[in-house]
Amino acid sequence: MSDDITMNRVETIVGSRHGLHARPAARVVEFCRGLDHAVTIGREGGPQINPKSLAMLLALDANFGESLVVESADPETAARLAELIAGELDRDEGVEGSDS
Numbered sequence: 001m002s003d004d005i006t007m008n009r010v011e012t013i014v015g016s017r018h019g020l021h022a023r024p025a026a027r028v029v030e031f032c033r034g035l036d037h038a039v040t041i042g043r044e045g046g047p048q049i050n051p052k053s054l055a056m057l058l059a060l061d062a063n064f065g066e067s068l069v070v071e072s073a074d075p076e077t078a079a080r081l082a083e084l085i086a087g088e089l090d091r092d093e094g095v096e097g098s099d100s
Contacts, residue, residue, distance in 0.1 A: 007038065008075040012068055012082035016089040019063040024089030029054045031084055037073040039081065044069055051081075 016024040032039055032051045040048035041060065048071060049056040062068055068085060072078035 007040075007071040007073060008078040010070045010078045010082040011044075012070055012086045014062050014064055014066045014068060015086040017064050018090060019066070020057060020060065020085075020089075022058070025054055025057040027089050028057060028081070028084060031081060035072075035074075035077060037077070039070070039072040039077060041068055041070050041081075041085070043067070 014020060018024070020028065028041075028051050035052070039051060041051045041057070042048035043060075043062075044067065048069070049060055051057050070078050070082045070085065072081065
């Protein structure tokens, strides 16, 4: 990955009532693992983590209603990931993959 890649930035709010705990975080990881370009999640002004890693996403310890920043080399991916995080990820329905 070269340093001249433009990252698309989208702000979102954690929609899962319990924050990004195990199940919601696993759904975010599932979405991100199919991506072939850079993607990060983090707090404004804080470190950005790789959401393809469940351990890193859980360590982010993001709570319900908390503001996060999603960045991706692909603008559509940034928007879709922000929407996913803003949704109710505690539901039992599956998550639409990144390849659709």
